Amino acid sequence: MKLSLGPIQYYWPIETVQAFYTQARDWPVDIVYLGEVVCSKRRELRLLDWLEIADMLEGAGKEVVLSTLALMEAESELITLQKICENGDFKVEANDMAAVHLINSRPFVAGPHLNLYNASSLELMRENGAVRWVMPLELSARTLDELQSGRPEGLETEVFAYGHMPLSFSARCFTARAHNVPKDQCELRCIDYPHGMPLQTQEDQELFTINGIQLQSGLPSNLLGEIDSLRQLQVDVLRLSPQAEGMQQIVTAFDAARKGEQSEAITALMAADTEWCNGYWHGEAGMLNVNAVLK
Amino acid sequence: MESVKPHMDLVCPAGSLPALKAAVDHGADAVYLGFRNATNARNFPGLNFDMDEIQQGMAYARDHRVRVLLALNTFPQPGHWSEWTRAVDEAAELGVDAVIMADPGLMRYASRRHPDLRLHLSVQGSATNRHSIAFYHDEFGIKQVVLPRVLSLSQVRQVINTSPVDVEVFGFGSLCIMVEGRCILSSYVTGESPNTCGVCSPAQAVRWEETPRGRQSRLNGVLIDRYRHNEAAGYPTLCKGRFRVGDEVFYAMEEPTSLNTLDILPELMKLGVAAIKVEGRQRSPAYVAQVTQVMRAALDACYRDPDNYQLQPEWVASLDKVSEGQSHTLGALHRPWQ
Numbered sequence: 063m064k065l066s067l068g069p070i071q072y073y074w075p076i077e078t079v080q081a082f083y084t085q086a087r088d089w090p091v092d093i094v095y096l097g098e099v100v101c102s103k104r105r106e107l108r109l110l111d112w113l114e115i116a117d118m119l120e121g122a123g124k125e126v127v128l129s130t131l132a133l134m135e136a137e138s139e140l141i142t143l144q145k146i147c148e149n150g151d152f153k154v155e156a157n158d159m160a161a162v163h164l165i166n167s168r169p170f171v172a173g174p175h176l177n178l179y180n181a182s183s184l185e186l187m188r189e190n191g192a193v194r195w196v197m198p199l200e201l202s203a204r205t206l207d208e209l210q211s212g213r214p215e216g217l218e219t220e221v222f223a224y225g226h227m228p229l230s231f232s233a234r235c236f237t238a239r240a241h242n243v244p245k246d247q248c249e250l251r252c253i254d255y256p257h258g259m260p261l262q263t264q265e266d267q268e269l270f271t272i273n274g275i276q277l278q279s280g281l282p283s284n285l286l287g288e289i290d291s292l293r294q295l296q297v298d299v300l301r302l303s304p305q306a307e308g309m310q311q312i313v314t315a316f317d318a319a320r321k322g323e324q325s326e327a328i329t330a331l332m333a334a335d336t337e338w339c340n341g342y343w344h345g346e347a348g349m350l351n352v353n354a355v356l357k
Numbered sequence: 358m359e360s361v362k363p364h365m366d367l368v369c370p371a372g373s374l375p376a377l378k379a380a381v382d383h384g385a386d387a388v389y390l391g392f393r394n395a396t397n398a399r400n401f402p403g404l405n406f407d408m409d410e411i412q413q414g415m416a417y418a419r420d421h422r423v424r425v426l427l428a429l430n431t432f433p434q435p436g437h438w439s440e441w442t443r444a445v446d447e448a449a450e451l452g453v454d455a456v457i458m459a460d461p462g463l464m465r466y467a468s469r470r471h472p473d474l475r476l477h478l479s480v481q482g483s484a485t486n487r488h489s490i491a492f493y494h495d496e497f498g499i500k501q502v503v504l505p506r507v508l509s510l511s512q513v514r515q516v517i518n519t520s521p522v523d524v525e526v527f528g529f530g531s532l533c534i535m536v537e538g539r540c541i542l543s544s545y546v547t548g549e550s551p552n553t554c555g556v557c558s559p560a561q562a563v564r565w566e567e568t569p570r571g572r573q574s575r576l577n578g579v580l581i582d583r584y585r586h587n588e589a590a591g592y593p594t595l596c597k598g599r600f601r602v603g604d605e606v607f608y609a610m611e612e613p614t615s616l617n618t619l620d621i622l623p624e625l626m627k628l629g630v631a632a633i634k635v636e637g638r639q640r641s642p643a644y645v646a647q648v649t650q651v652m653r654a655a656l657d658a659c660y661r662d663p664d665n666y667q668l669q670p671e672w673v674a675s676l677d678k679v680s681e682g683q684s685h686t687l688g689a690l691h692r693p694w695q
Contacts, residue, residue: 095459131519133536134486135512175539179432182462200544208435230540233507234688240602245695261609262601279545295463
């Protein structure tokens with residue numbers, strides 16, 4: 063099984079992003095997804111900056127994929143999308159059918175937001191050039207089992223295996239709303255929240271994470287304990303979603319687990335089972351930790 | 358110069374046969390409905406149609422020259438694939454005027470198996486821009502697209518000017534603030550979402566509690582809101598709860614409110630919007646009658662003389678009465694809302 067670094071979902075300063083990927087060059091990840099996937103107002107890095115990082119990572123032997131926005135409304139966003147799709151060097155991850163349309167049958171990765179829930183949809187993507195698909199976040203191992211048996215030839219399967227799950231996108235910016243300012247005057251406040259803003263219930267339960275126009279799960283999804291079933295289901299790639307802190311340990315844990323090795327990183331990541339969830343994988347509410355429930 | 362389209366279809370919800378009749382009787386141009394199962398995004402207890410009811414409904418609508426659209430707008434999974442393809446086949450046999458669909462795989466099936474079946478892209482298909490619409494048009498020959506409730510008026514204009522197909526927008530009803538089809542908040546908390554089960558914040562997961570601090574609503578155990586005495590309590594839809602961010606407890610996503618486009622009907626008409634959709638298959642026949650009647654009156658006034666269109670206070674009052682939270686908004690159509 064290969065490991066991938068998903069796109070950074072938060073808004074980090076350019077120096078932080080560059081430092082993150084300089085470190086990632088030496089991590090045991092096989093694939094790196096680069097680019098802005100949440101909000102087009104986040105312009106710390108321009109396409110050329112991303113391409114520079116892409117070249118550096120490709121030089122280090124990584125497969126690089128350029129990720130794209132999941133919600134596009136403005137013409138300027140479509141122009142950027144077109145530039146990315148026509149970059150000529152790197153594969154693109156499509157998170158909206160607009161990207162599939164513009165990719166125009168070149169090889170691409172069908173991202174988690176394309177809503178591919180059945181074999182017919184996978185065939186459609188394969189016909190349009192997809193070489194890999196990322197399972198929708200809310201599907202279970204059991205559904206994946208059924209999907210894998212109907213998977214078209216030449217299509218790899220990737221599963222979101224660690225991180226705060228992107229659950230929804232809106233026209234409204236919830237970070238701006240929390241600061242009581244309109245979206246047009248947001249002053250790019252997301253940059254102050256490298257892990258997003260926690261949203262809790264009135265009983266202090268971690269429910270969601272506010273990340274600009276996106277809401278994420280309050281708890282990170284963690285499929286480290288499911289490596290055996292992921293392998294059995296012939297999953298090709300495990301996606302680890304970049305976190306502002308502790309990412310190296312997460313990568314180390316998954317790398318050890320895929321090799322069947324023991325590691326302190328695994329123990330550390332599996333501890334505190336009230337702090338992560340795996341419900342979707344087990345066909346339950348996504349927020350649940352089935353391991354904790356079984357205790 | 359923008360050309361003024363002479364007509365916008367009024368598309369009304371029919372969650373039951375009485376609701377369908379209410380819509381037809383009060384001036385709908387088309388009604389939309391679903392089978393009584395998970396193949397549509399309003400799979401709520403006690404709603405929707407079996408075959409016999411659909412046939413009765415279609416006969417009634419046809420007698421009044423009203424079109425019938427069938428929503429098959431959830432995302433089938435492998436274990437249940439044949440239930441969805443059977444629904445597509447039945448829609449074709451019934452001869453409905455169009456099928457409203459979201460799943461790309463199912464649209465592929467429908468366009469191949471029933472090339473004459475008219476396809477509309479559901480709001481659950483998440484198409485918010487011209488390239489996405491072009492994809493569905495090129496692949497499946499869709500004839501109409503329902504836009505997610507995330508676009509501003511100028512963005513709607515841009516889509517209409519560049520879309521290869523007719524554009525339908527939501528005109529009235531509960532307000533989804535997320536891109537429809539790309540929101541799984543509900544399954545994160547309850548295990549069931551619009552995409553997978555045709556439900557959002559499903560009723561069986563709701564619990565009401567009376568406590569010394571007031572009334573509380575829970576969804577699968579998660580506290581959604583807490584109400585003061587005498588405060589009106591709304592259905593605990595996840596995105597309309599009061600939550601804590603930092604030190605503040607507030608409607609972190611959205612207040613309970615309804616979308617209402619009465620204010621801007623002439624603008625929508627001038628933009629070339631082909632159809633206006635009323636949300637609410639889960640609502641009563643009385644709601645459908647009231648909203649259809651007001652929207653019909655407003656559309657007729659707008660059609661007669663768009664430049665001198667004036668909002669009638671009784672329209673607004675009558676719609677606010679049936680609105681969620683008894684208040685309304687233009688939502689994303691009005692930029693400052695965002």
